Amino acid sequence: MGDIGSTRSLPLPVPYQNRVLMLKNYLKIAFKVFLRRKFFTFISLFAISFTLVVLMVAAAFLDHTFAPHAPENKQDRTLGVFFMEMKSPNDDSTWNGTAGYGFLDRYVRTLPNVERVSIFSEPDLIHSYQNGEKIPAYIKRTDGAFWQILEFNFLEGVPFTETDDKNANAVAVINEATRKKFFGSDTAVGKTIEADGQNFRVVGVVANVPFLRQIPFSDIWVPISTIKNDSYKKELMGNFIGLIQARSAADFPAIQDEFKARLPQVEFPDPKEWSKLRGTPETYFNSIAREFFGGNKDHSKTYGGKLWAAIILAMLLFMLLPTVNLININVSRIMERASEIGVRKASGASSWALVGQFIVENVILTLFGGVIGFIISRFVLRVITESGWFPYAEFQMNYRIFLYGLFLAVLFGLLSGVYPAWKMSRLNPVQALKGASR
């Protein structure tokens, strides 16, 4: 048998060069076909690259929001106490929200077998006035440990410390953008800024942190103890988040168990009003997933897996239409290749060899589209970054997204290539040679 391109029935000791030669031939044929009908190649490439652009931009978004980026370098071993739920004795009132400082300080900061615990507030939008101009800025109140768990890039000065927080020193760390708004191109350390009616001495300047990174994000960071009124110290629910740095991810279950064991011991100031507290220390992704799937409901479960499944499902659903579109184009083009298929079949190529060839051809096309998509994605991401819709966002391509895009291109090529290839390989050689329709 004149086995030009059988990928299946060849015995194992294949001369390696043969395979390479075969692939080279496929490539040659593929390019000839692409160039023959330029309009069709254009439609296919348009569909492929557009699909991959949307999916890669979405991936860059998720990567930007959830993947470990500085300053969250220790993300793989930190847990957060994000959302808590407080209930009244007969369950008719529920308070959903972030935890209070009192609860975190007394029951979370004291957790055993953890490296560090930090407590910080959610970012709060405030306005300062400088020479009659209004400067909006987010302010976050943190403790000293915050600067140790998160590794900010300091452009100037140093973070404030545990002692600053203890003594309620009016000191602040600001980001680059805030420095520019207040001081132009000058240095900021040692100078004073006014925020929320208080004056703070700047001790450090850090690089901007994107808005979508909700744990580290802010414009101005000041010690918690500078809050004007100290009643927050007793709150069980409030606007604080606890961040727990474990020795390793292996300690997570033990920490979660200990946390849960402590909840029934919480002392309530007025047990007739509120008497139950629920929550779970979990990763940021899992907490977002919990919010996404009906909030606080079941604290014995994590919802991260479900969110992953939803993301993958959404991705596949989105690919459905482009896939069907590409299948359609490919199927309708089978007859163009009828004589080629006829010749190959008549000279003994197996159906499998033909299927292999057409799939390879399609994958080459999708990879080509992938390259174009990659370039367009970079452009789109730059436009989104520069639009300022998401403060300080820096959407970029990295190797994770590149690999993901590559995977998608191949997957897309396979999905849209299998059916047309199978149909092509089933053409009757005699009819194919005749160039018959149907």
Place this chain on the structure above:
Amino acid sequence: MFKHICKLVWNRKRINFLITLEIFISFLVVFSVIVLAVYYADNYRQPLGFDYQNVWNIRVEIVQKSGAAEKEERPQQIERYRRVLAAVREFGEVESAAGATYTPYMNGNWSNCNTQTTCYWGNAVTDDYKDVMRINIVRGRWFGKEDDGASYKPVIINRQLAREMYGDEDPIGKPLNPRDKMKPGDKEDDKYVEERIVGLLNDFRKNGEFAEMKGYAMFRNSLSLPDDRPPRALAVRVQPGTTATFEEKLLKRLQAEARDWSFTIKPLAQMREEMNQRSTTPMTAFSLVAGFLMVMVGLGLIGVLWQSVTQRMKEIGLRRAKGATRQRIYNQILGELLIITTCGALVGVLVVVQFPLLGVLGFATPKVYAYSIVISLALIYALTAICGLYPSWLATKVQPADALHYE
């Protein structure tokens, strides 16, 4: 003719099935964007119920104690709030000022479900709120001195809530929380106080132009009763043309009046823009993606039809040789496409109609739904028709002689 075209479509069922599938999915994509657009457009044309121009929102953050301590502290807080309000009114730039739990375009909702069936968004406002927001009462009255010391709690509701509670009856004077409809726990409560409807609003769309239509109730905050809490926000109507310089002056004054409270000033016009952007931005992104998808589908369809015309040269040539006019060939190709589109769209409509039955897309009313289906159908037919034009024209160019000597 029609029967004949159906037969032709059936003869090429494999490839036509794939096109039908593509049109079906396209219909779903178009519909999901259109239903959102129609929903927003429908909401947008409803009355807003207030005037946001030249109104500033001042968010007041009061660090409150909890439980008994909070109750003890409350009279002082209220007293201080009154002083703050008075201080704001002293400025010449201020036309009027009032307190409210939420001003329009503020984040967060106070959702209330005090009877078994009806849920609505609530707000507690001081008497001046009517002047600040320029609220128009369509029936009954606004809060006033006659409510002081009354045995009931006065409440003003919008038409939507009135309809949900009392249908077409006049709601004025009726309770918002009828005792017999309360949840079992609250019904036996000795502290039951009637919430009496004293006024009716056309509407008050706190979350802005794009927000859903929902029941809305305004309670009175007299800043004197033991149940009254200091409102979380101030709504201030300023003279037109007031600038940020005044903002700074105002803020300094507020901070002097209440040192351990935090204030944030923002014009409602700016808050409105931010809130509306939250509806329009995803909408724009979806439309953009869906638009590109449709261009892709359109190009694909042109390609497929073109290819099929080239393949059917012999068939078309034979028809021409037997005397069919160019127009008939043109009609045949477009007719076939129309039938395929109808099949795909029909399945799409059948699927889409299931959504309300399954409770998905609960936000859209039947009217919005019907409009969306019609618009989506029109768009899909327009798309396929445009894609069919060139291939059909190509088919009319087939010369019988050329086609017949093909083999």
